[in-house]
Ligand SMILES: Cc1cc2nc3c(=O)[nH]c(=O)nc-3n(C[C@H](O)[C@H](O)[C@H](O)COP(=O)(O)OP(=O)(O)OC[C@H]3O[C@@H](n4cnc5c(N)ncnc54)[C@H](O)[C@@H]3O)c2cc1C
């Protein structure tokens with residue numbers, strides 16, 4: 167097992183080295199003195215933009231500055247680690263590791279979060295689950311910026327972004343064999359792109375997958391043919407971000423860098439940190455200086471960006487670059503001892519992530535399900551699995567990263583009492599109580615409070631929509647499930663470490679600071695536990711073990727939820743939100759930072775709130791739309 171793991175890692179490392187190292191830059195002395203576009207962060211969205219700009223403008227130069235290395239970075243679920251290592255196996259040089267501040271409303275627990283630190287960013291280390299948001303997420307996103315943004319030519323509603331979801335990936339339909347064996351369904355009309363980022367179905371499922379799917383159907387949950395086309399309420403099959411045939415991980419470093427790295431106008435500088443942006447002429451309209459720090463020898467240097475600086479360092483790091491550049495809330499910058507350049511309170515505010523409790527059961531009657539993940543403990547089975555994965559085409563357990571089935575259910579479909587929860591959220595949006603749920607330093611910033619109220623009223627309408635999902639329950643295998651809160655109402659912050667501005671930022675989720683989040687969690691859990699009362703689950707004598715049938719009252723369920731909570735499913739977002747400036751926004755619909763002419767943000771920081779999906783597909787789609795907006799603006 168260990169030997170094969172090493173062999174695979176070395177093989178991938180060798181392949182990566184051979185193809186990359188001719189072009190990747192390691193020292194600022196290997197660079198031009200200036201570039202047209204400098205992109206901070208060679209991750210999911212940043213490389214998407216770099217690829218598109220270097221293709222559209224062969225005469226313009228593009229530099230991506232990436233903190234990490236060009237390497238094979240072991241991902242959260244990469245074979246042969248996926249089954250027993252879980253997310254904790256995503257250690258090593260390819261990730262930043264964060265521990266959040268304690269969350270007082272959740273037993274003072276701290277969230278443990280990874281973020282990609284490698285060429286490819288988080289797409290190179292994530293769980294490869296490749297679903298897309300609901301159309302209503304994007305319609306709500308556009309609504310949050312309405313009417314202020316209505317006159318913009320750039321639309322971020324579903325109609326405005328769906329073409330970029332389509333463009334961002336190449337989808338391969340499941341083989342006839344796996345359709346017959348597992349019942350996979352898909353609809354090619356949700357796809358159609360030919361970009362070398364791949365979305366595919368694994369040719370393998372654990373045998374008990376069918377139990378959960380049958381029980382869910384018996385609960386009346388509608389089986390959806392395809393959930394990537396915007397309609398996402400029901401039981402979905404979800405493809406993975408992997409190549410067809412080989413079943414290897416597909417990520418931005420391969421699809422948006424390696425496959426086009428021959429372009430002479432596209433440079434990547436690795437092992438460098440973008441420190442800050444400066445305005446040498448003292449105006450926001452001239453060319454920009456970007457300060458870099460080498461992570462090898464700690465030397466600083468400056469580069470000129472003639473056209474634009476594009477921030478794509480992810481939801482935790484994009485705000486740090488802005489803060490160090492003097493852009494943020496005046497009070498926050500004062501605490502950090504940084505001279506104010508532009509007062510923009512939304513920087514590093516509005517932090518959100520997916521979280522949720524677990525729910526578990528056990529079977530008291532026999533069922534013969536084979537194969538099961540526990541079979542991987544058998545060395546002969548495991549060796550066969552490795553061999554099958556290394557064949558062409560690949561097959562077997564290692565082609566399946568985590569799950570590829572889930573339910574997405576709306577609040578009205580879960581509880582007749584949904585109007586009660588929606589009314590509470592509406593009241594918060596209007597009666598002035600909402601500021602009590604925000605960080606205390608928000609109180610000095612009326613724009614942040616106004617923006618939060620706008621979000622609450624848009625989200626209240628979203629949650630009342632029977633077609634807009636409020637929870638996701640992904641099923642891998644086994645006897646426990648995680649119940650995602652797709653649209654949390656609590657808001658946290660990302661702040662600079664005042665003692666060391668170049669160190670990793672301080673992440674404060676403030677999970678559960680808005681009590682309505684627990685009302686939603688309780689509704690989700692009460693709905694899901696009805697799953698045991700289905701003919702399929704009764705056949706196997708399923709009994710609830712967590713929380714257990716004795717826990718019935720909402721107050722007790724709330725305590726159980728706090729005890730069993732996973733605080734982060736590693737989808738941090740929204741820390742430089744696309745909202746009007748008067749509502750605490752950081753960027754407008756053209757992705758320009760409010761008040762700056764030549765700085766844009768293109769990563770998941772710009773989401774105003776979380777979507778009903780894991781976030782990599784949205785990072786790619788935002789990157790594609792951003793590239794289109796930037797290209798059009800420089801063609802003018
Ligand atoms: C362990 C894990 C599991 C996940 N599982 C899934 C999943 O199964 N499905 C899914 O859809 N999503 C998943 N996600 C989330 C998803 O991958 C991310 O939301 C998405 O990739 C973020 O894209 P991004 O472009 O915003 O940032 P990233 O892709 O994270 O890119 C940011 C890049 O900027 C670099 N950087 C940071 N600071 C600086 C600086 N100062 N200077 C230069 N470079 C810098 C970083 O090294 C990184 O390469 C997971 C994430 C993680 C970490």
Ligand SMILES: *[C@@H]1O[C@H](CO)[C@@H](O)[C@H](O)[C@H]1NC(C)=O
Nearest residue numbers: 268269270271272273274275
């Ligand atoms: C959480 O920590 C704070 C500060 O240390 C403390 O005052 C509070 O009592 C703690 N809460 C819980 C639930 O442990």
Ligand SMILES: *[C@@H]1O[C@H](CO)[C@@H](O)[C@H](O)[C@H]1NC(C)=O
Nearest residue numbers: 385386387388399579632633
């Ligand atoms: C959920 O609501 C949608 C839209 O009204 C409906 O089509 C679907 O059948 C509902 N599902 C359940 C389980 O009630």
Ligand SMILES: *[C@@H]1O[C@H](CO)[C@@H](O)[C@H](O)[C@H]1NC(C)=O
Nearest residue numbers: 444446455457465466467468
């Ligand atoms: C970068 O530019 C700034 C502003 O002009 C200057 O203060 C700093 O010394 C420069 N750094 C280097 C390494 O040249």
Ligand SMILES: *[C@@H]1O[C@H](CO)[C@@H](O)[C@H](O)[C@H]1NC(C)=O
Nearest residue numbers: 589590591593594597598599
């Ligand atoms: C506002 O509404 C919330 C939710 O219903 C309620 O908890 C709170 O007490 C109300 N505050 C005021 C000032 O009316």
